Amino acid sequence: MAEFQAPVGTRDVLPPESTRWERLTALFATRVGRAGYGLVVSPVFEDMGVFERVGESTDVVRKEMYDFEDKGGRHLALRPEGTASVVRAWVQHRPTLPFKAWYAAPSFRYERPQAGRYRQHHQLGVEALGTEDPDLDVEVIALAWGLYGDVGLAQVRLLLNSLGDAKCRPAYLDALRAFLLEHREELCDEHKARIEENPLRVLDCKRASCVRVTETAPRMVDHLCEECAVHFERVKAGLEELGISFEIAPRLVRGLDYYNRTTFEFQAPALESAQNGIGGGGRYDGLTEQLGGPPTPGIGFGIGIERVLLACDAEGVFPAAPAAVDVFVVDVTGSAALKVVHHLREAGVRADQAFGGRSMKAQFKLADRSGAQLAVVVGPDELERGIATVQSLQSNDKEEVKLEAVVDHVRRKLGEK
RNA sequence: GUGGCCGUAGCUCAGUUUGGUUAGAGCGCCAGGUUGUGGCCCUGGAGGUCGGGGGUUCAAGUCCCCUCGGUCACCCCA
Numbered sequence: 001m002a003e004f005q006a007p008v009g010t011r012d013v014l015p016p017e018s019t020r021w022e023r024l025t026a027l028f029a030t031r032v033g034r035a036g037y038g039l040v041v042s043p044v045f046e047d048m049g050v051f052e053r054v055g056e057s058t059d060v061v062r063k064e065m066y067d068f069e070d071k072g073g074r075h076l077a078l079r080p081e082g083t084a085s086v087v088r089a090w091v092q093h094r095p096t097l098p099f100k101a102w103y104a105a106p107s108f109r110y111e112r113p114q115a116g117r118y119r120q121h122h123q124l125g126v127e128a129l130g131t132e133d134p135d136l137d138v139e140v141i142a143l144a145w146g147l148y149g150d151v152g153l154a155q156v157r158l159l160l161n162s163l164g165d166a167k168c169r170p171a172y173l174d175a176l177r178a179f180l181l182e183h184r185e186e187l188c189d190e191h192k193a194r195i196e197e198n199p200l201r202v203l204d205c206k207r208a209s210c211v212r213v214t215e216t217a218p219r220m221v222d223h224l225c226e227e228c229a230v231h232f233e234r235v236k237a238g239l240e241e242l243g244i245s246f247e248i249a250p251r252l253v254r255g256l257d258y259y260n261r262t263t264f265e266f267q268a269p270a271l272e273s274a275q276n277g278i279g280g281g282g283r284y285d286g287l288t289e290q291l292g293g294p295p296t297p298g299i300g301f302g303i304g305i306e307r308v309l310l311a312c313d314a315e316g317v318f319p320a321a322p323a324a325v326d327v328f329v330v331d332v333t334g335s336a337a338l339k340v341v342h343h344l345r346e347a348g349v350r351a352d353q354a355f356g357g358r359s360m361k362a363q364f365k366l367a368d369r370s371g372a373q374l375a376v377v378v379g380p381d382e383l384e385r386g387i388a389t390v391q392s393l394q395s396n397d398k399e400e401v402k403l404e405a406v407v408d409h410v411r412r413k414l415g416e417k
Numbered sequence: 418g419u420g421g422c423c424g425u426a427g428c429u430c431a432g433u434u435u436g437g438u439u440a441g442a443g444c445g446c447c448a449g450g451u452u453g454u455g456g457c458c459c460u461g462g463a464g465g466u467c468g469g470g471g472g473u474u475c476a477a478g479u480c481c482c483c484u485c486g487g488u489c490a491c492c493c494c495a
Binding site for chain 2: 001005008058059060063064080081107109111112113114115116117118121122123125188190204205206207254255256273274275277278279280302303304305306307308330332359360361362363364365366367368369375377379380381389391393396
């Protein structure tokens, strides 16, 4: 056991596993870049108030905040999710609308780790501010859906709900509250107390007692006002037009309080662990005001990298690919490899060599392991004649090439394949 | 925050029940077999505070206590 280990709930991602992270992030960047989203890099910690403001009655803020005081006495918190930070950045700088942003960043929650749940996890996400158009909801959902397709996941479920807006939600909350109060004694202890404060949270409870009650509770989708109902219908129609299948989930409220209208969650049925949510998000039309900005609609999602990769493992797709080079230079004279490798790399060829004066046998072993197709061999004979032997590591075909022509020759050989 | 299971070589694990010489295997790594050749094979080698601390005992990887870590679950979430 090493003396120092990664802190509880964190882990190191090393090659070859890390190659999946590289590719996943690149696929996402390409996909959202194509849709006009620009990268936002925001601080990994914020004033604690930023998060308190957007989720005071949520578990994420109440009991999972990874907060601390800095040397200047500021109360800071590592961000538990991406939206609050990006929205705070928009309010601070006010770039012109519409503002379409993406990020790839760590998030932190102080909880006990388990399968698919870490204190530091990583999310890919987008935030789009400036329009209420339901087509934007569809665009955003389609971006996440597309990424799951990119990695080859075949079994993703999309759960969809509408939480209404400031016009229709109060009446619904009253109805829900009244219903829950009637059944108060049947709820779990934690939610008996939360009925008044935030009855929606009860819908999110997974305890059997609460689930039994909420199965027959009033549903927001039955209480939407005209505008919200139309919005929801147009989102559904748009998804259908794009061939994205979804299920209506009337009790899907998500873990953060700022959502209204469209909320959605992606689940991976292939995951057997308790954490099968691989992404989620929704609309947050009032959030900019809560952070001191002008009223501005917005929508976004976060995708958990660790969970997506676990889902890929469960489906047997998107395997790690060890780093490989094209050419390995085997040099027993110790006087040619440095230069040959350098020139190959400058010419755009992936090339490597052995260090430490190893035997030819050992160098070939490394060449084999490097994944190279070609070996460039320089021994005493070659050195004396000013040549190198270029050998295929698959067929063992050999050709003698003048040292100064090695780069061109190798590029030609690689181009043939 | 609460609970179950688990910590022995770089990795996967045996050995713990019934305490007893220098703690093992497979894989990986290194070297040699092959004085210019990898993948297969053979031989050899390196590598271990048995998670840490305390206790019981003539003797502890093995029994007891504490502690740290891992893992899974509850709640909740990515």
